[in-house]
Amino acid sequence: MAEPLRVVVTGAAGQIAYSLLYIIAKGDVFGKDQPLILHLLDIPVMMDVLEGVVMELADCALPLLRDVVPTDDPIVAFTDVSAAFLVGAMPRKQGMERKDLLAANVKIFKVQGEALDKYAKKDVKVLVVGNPANTNALICSKYAPTIPKENFTAMTRLDQNRAQAQIAAKLKVPVGMVSNAVIWGNHSSTQYPDASYAVVERNGTVEKVTDIIADEKWIRETFLTSVQKRGAAVIAARKMSSAMSAAKAAADHMKDWFLGTTPGKIISMGVISNGAYNTPKDVIFSFPVIIEDGKWKIVEGLLVDEFSHSMLDATGKELLEEREEALKIIQA
């Protein structure tokens, strides 16, 4: 069997981590033959709660879980890790936009970037979940200059999963038949959920979703806004932000990054922009990607019409504004 892989989850005493830790520890992310050592970081006041999480992990009796390291010290948390789920941050409440969290959260990602730079493996794969996820990932990368920028990503997989679930419900097919919905841009209400390349596979045939639905109003209004606003709808209903679905999406993202995407399948993740599709460079922008040998690659050459370009411009503009604001907060 392989040597144990060290994986850190921050915000380990919080809601998302409570679902995520079990998914990771039972082998659904890094493979059924990959032993794990989980590093759990939270803040000092949460150490008692974290102790309870550690007890529960032990009581799950999971054979792949070789050790658990609960801590409030970023040095201990980030030492020698190969994968980092950066979940720990304040969630938004009803009435807030995700970017309202910048002031509260961006400094966390500076500190954690510095700690990753000093103590993590140089090929560590970092997934930022804490909001505003794209800009937090950018700041984290900026403060970890010895780790490649390509190793810092932000989560838009939840938005992709939401998009595919909406399409499946509309077509009355199981969600497993739907793939290749694309999320462009920011994990915010300016994101562009795009059904143009989405497909349904049934009875051995592959059909384009836009050919089957052929209802532009549904695609460009109902579908688009329901995915953009789904996070807010969950907060309105639960009085807390999404957690079970966020944990599942984080697991999907990291699994595909480590183990590769299925041939023919496109996934969405926030990655450092190279300016593809006329997007702003050097922001963490969600693109359609494929992954091979642990490396993501933006899918280039997709047909992008005028409407889509205007959506990409709007979300790109927001990311530039967030970058500016975050840098001001950090430098203040």
Ligand SMILES: NC(=O)c1ccc[n+]([C@@H]2O[C@H](COP(=O)([O-])OP(=O)(O)OC[C@H]3O[C@@H](n4cnc5c(N)ncnc54)[C@H](O)[C@@H]3O)[C@@H](O)[C@H]2O)c1
């Ligand atoms: N990208 C996405 O799709 C997505 C989806 C859902 C939630 N989120 C975001 O994920 C974050 C966490 O959500 P949650 O519901 O688990 O929140 P939560 O409040 O339940 O848990 C957050 C945990 O982070 C801890 N924490 C705070 N500062 C920390 C620090 N400096 N280091 C380590 N831990 C720290 C808190 O003590 C808490 O235990 C929020 O910012 C939320 O908005 C993102």
Ligand SMILES: O=C(O)CC[C@H](O)C(=O)O
């Ligand atoms: O802030 C929110 O919208 C809730 C958390 C998360 O970003 C989501 O999309 O569910």
